Amino acid sequence: MNKRRKIFILYARFGEGHWQAASALRHSFERVGGADTVLIDLLAEAHPFLNGVSRFVYAKSYNVMPHLYGWVYETTKGMNADSPFANWLHSFGSVALRKLIERESPDAIVHTFPMLVLPSVSRKIGLSIPMFNVITDFDLHRRWVHPAVDKYYVATDDISRQLRSLGVRPERIAATGIPIRPTFRPDGARTGxxxxxxxxxxxxxxxxxxxxxxxxxxxxxxxxxxxxxxxxxxxxxxxxxxxxxxxxxxxxxxxxxxxxxxxxxxxxxxxxxxxxxxxxxxxxxxxxxxxxxxxxxxxxxxxxxxxxxxxxxxxxxxxxxxxxxxxxxxxxxxxxxxxxxxxxxxxxxxxxRKPDSSDRIALDIARQLHIMEEASSKAASFPRTTLLPTSR
CATH class of the missing domain: 3.40.50.2000 (Glycogen Phosphorylase B;)
Known part of the structure; x- marks a missing residue:
């Protein structure tokens, strides 16, 4: 009997959207994806005070300083993954994530919020963990983009084309739509x-x-x-x-x-x-x-x-x-x-429309992990070649 995989889903509570996407994926992984999930609000787990301040500022940005927030968003929209600002953004939560990984040994990490600290943690502990990004907007910000991402799941074909223009290989992108609850059924009976x-x-x-x-x-x-x-x-x-x-x-x-x-x-x-x-x-x-x-x-x-x-x-x-x-x-x-x-x-x-987005993402990640595990198993069992000395 195959062991059920364990998957971390990292989200943040800036509004409800990232958490709702994470919850939809949890439902799909446990129902059709053959995996148990752990939902982690990494910023709240690692830096509770900073998380509280950030959420307060984010909420106030709607009324008090929306144009400042918009300026920061647009200014950083084209940043590269190796820029100093990107490295700083992706440094938050590294200690907390390392402890969680060492304690629970996840088979993969899925992001519905772009706190991409995993690559630096992986380098420190010498462990490669598959990493998947589920982009939860119809507008692409480069904060989501990193060379260590194994696959992106995006809202539209247009974002897929944008990622390809940035050098991401087509097989590492799937235009699945943003995950919504699999129980969301607007075509049901309307009477009453x-x-x-x-x-x-x-x-x-x-x-x-x-x-x-x-x-x-x-x-x-x-x-x-x-x-x-x-x-x-x-x-x-x-x-x-x-x-x-x-x-x-x-x-x-x-x-x-x-x-x-x-x-x-x-x-x-x-x-x-x-x-x-x-x-x-x-x-x-x-x-x-x-x-x-x-x-x-x-x-x-x-x-x-x-x-x-x-x-x-x-x-x-x-x-x-x-x-x-x-x-x-x-x-x-x-x-x-x-x-x-x-x-x-x-x-x-x-x-x-992209029907069944959450289930499609969970099933595809399960397939990706199966392919990776098979490739790793074959590599481990491949016989080493011994070079024999040639006769003179």
């Missing part, structure tokens, strides 16, 4: 879903993922414009942000046609009955909307990877970038009143 959230299935529904970078009063105004000017019902999802939910509920909950929701486990059901989605352009939410073929209105993307995601999807015709509540209202009205516009956007979304 609207009523489950206090809405009327006979009237159009617009789904709003309440942006964390937007004051609750502005989000409330946006919801009322959608209801009053577009004739839509609004399902506004606040996730795990209880303070935001309470603030919106205080002003919106008594109003008919607006449902204020917290964390929604079956977000696929809600997407299935919605006509469009208003959201910030995070990679995981965008991937779920693409899977659901749900037209996207991307609200006030902040400079950095979110703006890169927004520009990419807008350029493909799969999304509209909106800067204020009235932009959203006008874009939603077009989608609700003009049948040709949502049809075109759904066609663009369909062209971007």
């Amino acid at each position: 879903v609207a009523a489950k959230y206090g809405l009327d299935e006979r009237r159009p529904i617009v789904m709003v993922m309440a942006p964390p970078n937007v004051p609750s009063a502005e989000t409330a105004k946006l919801c009322l414009l959608l209801r009053d000017r577009c004739g839509a019902q609004v399902a506004v999802v606040c996730g795990r942000d209880k303070a935001l939910r309470d603030s919106l509920a205080a002003g919106l909950a008594p109003r008919t046609g607006v449902a204020v929701l917290g964390f929604v486990e079956r977000i696929d059901e809600l997407m299935a009955v919605s006509r469009c989605l208003v959201t910030k352009p995070g990679g995981l939410t965008l991937s779920e909307a693409i899977a659901a073929r749900l037209p996207l209105l991307l609200y006030r993307p902040v400079p950095g990877q979110e703006l890169g995601n927004a520009k990419y999807l807008s350029g493909k015709g799969a999304a509209v970038i909106c800067r204020d509540p009235h932009d959203v209202m006008h874009a939603a009205r077009r989608l609700l009143e003009d049948a040709s516009e949502p049809l075109a956007m759904r066609g663009a979304l369909e062209a971007l």
Whole structure:
């Protein structure tokens, strides 16, 4: 009987996306990939104080200094893996990762966040561990790129081409899409879903993922414009942000046609009955909307990877970038009143769909590890050649 492999999945809690991708992969590895997984927030494990400060600064960057964050992102976007800044970035967590490797002996390490400390750790301990990068945005930053990466799993064919232009061999890239939960099934039965959230299935529904970078009063105004000017019902999802939910509920909950929701486990059901989605352009939410073929209105993307995601999807015709509540209202009205516009956007979304992304990544990594193990076994068993002295 073959021993089950152990795989480390490294993520970070800067937003929910990296963790959600890691969780989706854990589900797939344990279900179809023949591996047990350990999810590790490496920065939190290695530098808890720095992690807390970094998360605080990241959260505040939405409101206080978005252009500074965007400037840093764009300035470092083209950095080389051997640059001093890249080496500094990839040095955090080396002691913690080394201890984890020596204690648990993983068969591979998968990144859903680019803390690429493994190559330096491998050199120090003299142990080669396969390394896989799952890029969780539609915009490529060179922080993800390193010569020690065995294979990249990317959102689109365009990122695949970008990596090839950087010298990465085609067999080391797979355009699988960003991993979303294998249980995400937006094509299921829709009967009764609207009523489950206090809405009327006979009237159009617009789904709003309440942006964390937007004051609750502005989000409330946006919801009322959608209801009053577009004739839509609004399902506004606040996730795990209880303070935001309470603030919106205080002003919106008594109003008919607006449902204020917290964390929604079956977000696929809600997407299935919605006509469009208003959201910030995070990679995981965008991937779920693409899977659901749900037209996207991307609200006030902040400079950095979110703006890169927004520009990419807008350029493909799969999304509209909106800067204020009235932009959203006008874009939603077009989608609700003009049948040709949502049809075109759904066609663009369909062209971007990569079904079963999480399972495909887990299965491919399992196959890659099997190939590596076979090659290593053959190399170890290959007979040494003894040179015999020649007769004079």
